[in-house]
Amino acid sequence: MKQACTDCAASYDISQDEQDFHADMEVPAPTQCPNCRFVRRLNERNARNLYKRKCDLTGRDFISPYSDVPFPVYHPDEWFTDKWDEYDYGKEVDWNRPFFDQLEELLHAVPRQGQFICPGTIENSDYVNCAGYLKDCYLVAETDYNERCLYGNRVFHNQYVVDCSNIYNSELCYECVDVRKCHSLRYSIDCDTCSDSYFLKSCIGCRDCIGCMNQRQKQYMLYNEQLTKEEYARKKAELNLHSHDGVQAVRKKATAFWSLQPHRYVQMEQVQNCSGDHLYDSKNAHDCVDCSDLEDCKYCARVFSVKSAMDYTSWGDKSEKMFQCGSCGDNCYNLRYCTTCTTNCSDLTYCGHCTGCKDCFGCIGMRKKRYCILNKQYNEKEYRSLCKRLTEHMQSTGEWGEFLPKRFCPFGYNETIAAEYFPLTKEEALAKGYKWKNTHDELPNVEKVIPAEKLPQSIADVPDDILNWAVTCEETKRPFRIIKQELEFYRQLDIPVPHFHPDERHRRRMELRPSRIFYDRNCSKCGKEIATTFAPDRPETIYCEECYLNEVY
Ligand SMILES: [Zn+2]
């Protein structure tokens, strides 16, 4: 079935398996193309851009992804109490008005949980978001089960890692992207079970290596060249990896070396009948990116442990039968068109910011409620008959089956994950109907401000005093601070102090990943057709799975 997207006009196909899934979820076929749907859902998640603000209930200061928003924002400690009542905002359905207008009024009225943290699981980690089970962490987002992790996103089950993204079960790593089970690894991409190495790409099981790509179970290798233990030690010392200039020189050389090596068309491990990128331990999952442990899924991103879902982004965790949902997860079942619904929700339609709810339609900010519409309580029979009538009403207004309108989203495009996958200028974002957040940095109250270029080459020459300074980012000129735990980390690992603002460091990490758009092209070696995230005009040599495995083993 071919359709034209009502947002971007692109033609897109709705396959038979999608039609079957829609029938099972009792929803119509979407009127937007998969990409427009993806971007819209990503815009529901502001994980990393946090602001100092006051709790609108108590006046307490805290850190929140919400800055200038029309609704009250409560600290999670207050939001989860009975100091306020979600029924106070309940409304009867007005059958003479579009449903979305009524839902929007509710969205602007009901208090919102002001920081996405799992209450009672966060210890000494105030500056975090989309987080649970953390101890002594700072500025990490979309993150669970970590200790002493600083500056990063999508950081899961790690100890003492700094400036990493998409890192799992690792320890003592620095500036790594898409790595799993690594130890003392630095400046590396797409690696598994590597240790004590610098600048590795697509390596597995390597240790004591520098600048290598596509290697398996190697030791003492420099730019894919096998050295003896003594040669390696001598050459490593010459590289001056403890100094800023030394790191920069190896970064430049490694990047140039990698660009000449064959690249695997996508990253997938332990998958069966799957398509996508950075997809792990999954079965029958298609067009899914940055996911693990999926079964029977399509068009999913950044979710884990999910069964039977389509058009689902962030976060999963034992969730099933999810359609067109963003930022929902932790044991959720049968959710349609929902945003930010958490922990033990089931059978929700057009709900936002609910937790522990069942059988609700068009509710906002409800906690452990059942049979509610627009935050008003009904009995089961009334609820079922009103849902039926409401669905018909929404069909007559053309709203049924549409995801929540863009105007509902309180975030600027540039604040959300959407901008990470699909960067837009302010003008482009506004033209597409998204909001934009104008930001400015408060000047830090410090003894002195020094340009990054003036920082000592080696951490050994950095005085404790640096904790009282601000550094001006070499690229963006934005001021940033070095915190105590961070300085200790650099000292312990003998790493030079970064020259870039944490946001610029994040942007550079994201730039190391290919796009999330799939292109049809041919394997550079055997000519076989492949769907890859490397655009046809990119300079890298791209191998299909078979040719890639022949190359590395
Ligand atoms: Zn479109």
Ligand SMILES: [Zn+2]
């Ligand atoms: Zn091939």
